[in-house]
Amino acid sequence: MNDVNEEQVYEWLADVKDPEVPALSILDLGIVRNVAVTDNSVNVTITPTYSGCPAMDVISIGIRMALAGHGIKQITIDQQLSPAWTTDWMTEDGKRKLKEYGIAPPNRKAFSSLGLFEEEEIQCPRCDSTHTEMVSRYGPTSCKALYKCLDCKEPFEHFKCH
Amino acid sequence: MKLPYILRLADDALIIGQRLGEWTGHGPILEQDIALTNAALDHVGRARSLYQYAAEVFNQLPKEQQLTYFTSMAIQEKIKAGESIDEDTLAYLRDGWDFRNVLLVERPNIDWAYTVARGFFFDAFNFFYFTALSKSTDATIAAVAEKSLKEVTYHLRWSSEWVIRLGDGTDESHEKMQQAINETWSFTGELFVATDYEAAMTAECVSPNLQQIQTLWTARINEVLDEATLTLPAAGAWMQQGGKAGTHTEELGYILTELQFMQRTYPNMQW
Ligand SMILES: [Zn+2]
Numbered sequence: 541m542n543d544v545n546e547e548q549v550y551e552w553l554a555d556v557k558d559p560e561v562p563a564l565s566i567l568d569l570g571i572v573r574n575v576a577v578t579d580n581s582v583n584v585t586i587t588p589t590y591s592g593c594p595a596m597d598v599i600s601i602g603i604r605m606a607l608a609g610h611g612i613k614q615i616t617i618d619q620q621l622s623p624a625w626t627t628d629w630m631t632e633d634g635k636r637k638l639k640e641y642g643i644a645p646p647n648r649k650a651f652s653s654l655g656l657f658e659e660e661e662i663q664c665p666r667c668d669s670t671h672t673e674m675v676s677r678y679g680p681t682s683c684k685a686l687y688k689c690l691d692c693k694e695p696f697e698h699f700k701c702h
Numbered sequence: 703m704k705l706p707y708i709l710r711l712a713d714d715a716l717i718i719g720q721r722l723g724e725w726t727g728h729g730p731i732l733e734q735d736i737a738l739t740n741a742a743l744d745h746v747g748r749a750r751s752l753y754q755y756a757a758e759v760f761n762q763l764p765k766e767q768q769l770t771y772f773t774s775m776a777i778q779e780k781i782k783a784g785e786s787i788d789e790d791t792l793a794y795l796r797d798g799w800d801f802r803n804v805l806l807v808e809r810p811n812i813d814w815a816y817t818v819a820r821g822f823f824f825d826a827f828n829f830f831y832f833t834a835l836s837k838s839t840d841a842t843i844a845a846v847a848e849k850s851l852k853e854v855t856y857h858l859r860w861s862s863e864w865v866i867r868l869g870d871g872t873d874e875s876h877e878k879m880q881q882a883i884n885e886t887w888s889f890t891g892e893l894f895v896a897t898d899y900e901a902a903m904t905a906e907c908v909s910p911n912l913q914q915i916q917t918l919w920t921a922r923i924n925e926v927l928d929e930a931t932l933t934l935p936a937a938g939a940w941m942q943q944g945g946k947a948g949t950h951t952e953e954l955g956y957i958l959t960e961l962q963f964m965q966r967t968y969p970n971m972q973w
Contacts, residue, residue: 590853591744625849677856680736
């Protein structure tokens with residue numbers, strides 16, 4: 541394990557994808573909280589996006605497989621809740637990849653003052669129009685809402701600010 | 703006193719999650735089916751975190767105390783065998799009277815208006831409660847509350863929108879929504895009556911002061927109902943209580959029968 545350092549582990553983790561949004565790695569998503577390498581083991585601390593996010597178990601398996609593939613034998617994974625994950629931790633690169641994938645990225649500071657019934661303006665990932673309409677606050681996964689573009693008519697998903 | 707309090711928070715989350723989960727595949731339209739099941743997942747996720755914590759606290763109790771803590775023979779057998787318990791033990795093997803959820807969350811779905819009314823009262827409570835609880839002196843509880851606050855904010859927006867849409871909708875939707883509000887109302891009082899273990903936790907600044915939460919909650923409820931052209935039953939109406947102390951309505955028995963069936967029938971089975 542002498543030649544393994546934290547930087548190296550981060551490079552490997554870039555290959556672990558979010559199973560629900562495979563365009564993003566777990567680093568793009570900002571859910572890797574810490575990596576610690578000791579004599580003969582690697583510890584990775586991750587944070588869930590939503591409390592009941594079923595992807596977390598799959599992500600843990602992905603991390604194990606990726607590290608095992610590079611010869612790491614002792615792997616521990618911890619989950620840490622606080623401070624709570626926010627879409628502000630998604631990298632700019634991650635937001636760009638999301639848009640290319642056809643999902644409108646979170647575009648506001650999470651929990652900036654938005655009133656109870658205030659709606660934010662969402663940009664269509666296809667034609668960039670902001671002339672869009674929310675179809676449903678909830679989408680196929682907890683982290684996404686459904687929208688449609690009133691200009692190019694594209695139905696699309698929006699990764700909610702959280 | 704901390705263990706019953708953690709269980710109280712966890713049981714609310716599990717039981718409302720189970721109730722909302724009953725809508726899976728039965729929602730009036732796909733988007734709303736998805737909305738309720740997404741919310742159910744948030745609640746069950748919160749229940750898991752809290753049960754894990756409760757199990758940790760339980761496993762540190764002296765063995766003689768563990769043996770009699772829950773009436774469930776399945777749990778007592780585990781303790782006798784020298785085993786520790788985990789989140790699944792608490793969800794799947796406890797008997798009804800050891801559950802500490804409020805009666806409100808065990809109310810049946812009945813129809814869309816009742817589901818919305820129950821959700822609205824509970825989501826508004828969660829919103830203010832978790833806002834305060836995220837400053838708890840217990841770091842684990844504070845972390846769970848901080849995480850959940852973002853989710854319950856979505857839940858509250860969803861249920862408030864539906865209360866307004868139905869209340870300020872057609873004559874029929876208005877009437878149905880008003881009836882659901884009237885009949886659910888008597889299950890809200892319990893939210894704000896502190897049990898001895900809650901009072902002890904409030905004294906240690908682990909849990910929020912319920913009177914303060916009630917003031918905020920009442921203001922929000924009135925604000926939304928006003929916009930929905932709906933009214934609340936007269937002040938001083940009779941309120942049901944008992945859930946937080948383990949005295950439940952018969953509904954809980956039916957919920958647990960379904961929820962616990964697999965583990966009770968095929969002990970230790972794995973999915
Ligand atoms: Zn467009």
